[in-house]
Amino acid sequence: MTTADFLRPIFLEEMMRAHAPARQIRVLAVAPLALDSSASILTALTAGQTDAAIGHFGLAVTLEADGRRQTQRLVLKVKPPGREISAMLASLAQACGEPLATVYPQFAARTGFHHTHRRELAAYQLPIAGLMPTIWGVYADDARQAYCVLMEYLDDVTLLNSVMAPEAWTDAHIRAALTQLAAWHAAHLTPSPPHGFDDQPSLAHMRQLAPLWEALLANAAAHFPDLYTAARQRTLRTAIAQIPAYWAVLETMPRTLIHNDLNPRNTCFKTSPDGLRLCAYDWELATWHVPQYDVVELLSFVLGPDRYGLRLGYLEHYRQVLHGLTGHYADAAAFRAGAGYAALDFGLHRLGMYLMAHSVSPYPFLPRVVDSYFDTLAQLRPLELPGALPEPRRASEIVREKCQPEALIVS
Incomplete structure (x- = not known):
């Protein structure tokens, strides 16, 4: 999927409906918002090693929810698969030289980063949200290797x-x-x-x-x-x-x-x-x-x-x-x-x-x-x-x- 696919109104609407099936939601328009995502170290490092559309996208989303029209400032986080993060970290280990260059590859899939694409989506679907930002939707498609979170700005x-x-x-x-x-x-x-x-x-x-x-x-x-x-x-x-x-x-x-x-x-x-x-x-x-x-x-x-x-x-x-x-x-x-x-x-x-x-x-x-x-x-x-x-x-x-x-x- 391309960046344009992720930002289409119908894609965001389907995410929202799946996340809140009891609500009547219709996305009317989507406009870009400026967003500083430099603090996201893993995504920033991985983005330089893949052609996939990943990153953080600020969005002004005009929607109708339960009959009420509103505009919400949201962030769409398009996540890299965990294996790509693991590969990126393995390349850092190589750049460090020995002994990491030899030892790290043996454990690259066991350092907690190999399943990051699934783990964050699972966290945002927990029944007790507690400390979390407001989540508007999550999306996972293994065939397309596409994993997204739609959250408040x-x-x-x-x-x-x-x-x-x-x-x-x-x-x-x-x-x-x-x-x-x-x-x-x-x-x-x-x-x-x-x-x-x-x-x-x-x-x-x-x-x-x-x-x-x-x-x-x-x-x-x-x-x-x-x-x-x-x-x-x-x-x-x-x-x-x-x-x-x-x-x-x-x-x-x-x-x-x-x-x-x-x-x-x-x-x-x-x-x-x-x-x-x-x-x-x-x-x-x-x-x-x-x-x-x-x-x-x-x-x-x-x-x-x-x-x-x-x-x-x-x-x-x-x-x-x-x-x-x-x-x-x-x-x-x-x-x-x-x-x-x-x-x-x-x-x-x-x-x-x-x-x-x-x-x-x-x-x-x-x-x-x-x-x-x-x-x-x-x-x-x-x-x-x-x-x-x-x-x-x-x-x-x-x-x-x-x-x-x-x-x-x-x-």
Whole structure:
């Protein structure tokens, strides 16, 4: 399909009708809107390696819905198939040289990017929308390799793509984000991964990919020795060695649907009568992990050296809200341990991938994030914890109790 095919009124109308079959919708006209999509790293990098019509398109759509004529400002996101993103990342690995050039191809389809075209569409069809933007339609056609999301145009918002301005995230923004994130995680706490979310991390997965974690670390150390100091390298090598120990604990902890890319590149705030409302988009990396993972990532992005001392307080705020909604996170020490183990995963996988891309096309925000991340490890000290924690409750027990009414009372 060409770009023109995606922008035809009849195509958008069919997407809308399929998404909201109870509504009477007719698209009357479509006009282009200017749109800055430079923050979408994966789409931008992949667009340069394919002839397919992919990207973000701003649209002013005039429609009639249930007899009422209106014009909506929308964005049509035309996604590349995940295999093309995997191929693009493999080419970045080749550009980095050894050891990534040899090791990465063995694991290219297992780094969480191979099913991005399906995962984001699955996320936007969940029954509980929560943090998400308003979705007007999704489309998937495997035969044509065409995958689309039609969503609201996020223009009446604040802190859109604020990755270069972490200081703009005030205490009010951070607490609002953590409070609403806890509500999302509580609502999606499940005993097994939701349908459509592949490549979820596990003890077996993390162990099998250990050669990749080693290669990503070696690449970061070789290209950025001032950032990945000898001490920091030792820390992450120890983390790789301790994957069996800390994942043995993680596998007993309840897991939920996490965004897995939750940072100021993919978030903004809407203003509502109830105050600030977090909006998270680009759910293509969403997966099933402990809820603390999203918190570790967000705080690594928004906390600079002047606010490192607030990190544990924010984590505790999040725990209290999550415990109030579920009744299952009373042990603050065990919760911090889970956050520390999640931080190890974030450093080995997501930061390793970021540094691989950073080696080829620098991201100005990344050194600051790496420093903040290692402060997370310094405060949580997860490598000192395996074997020292009390026996945790099984995740299945916690999720089973979540459905009982008394577990939902906010304390």
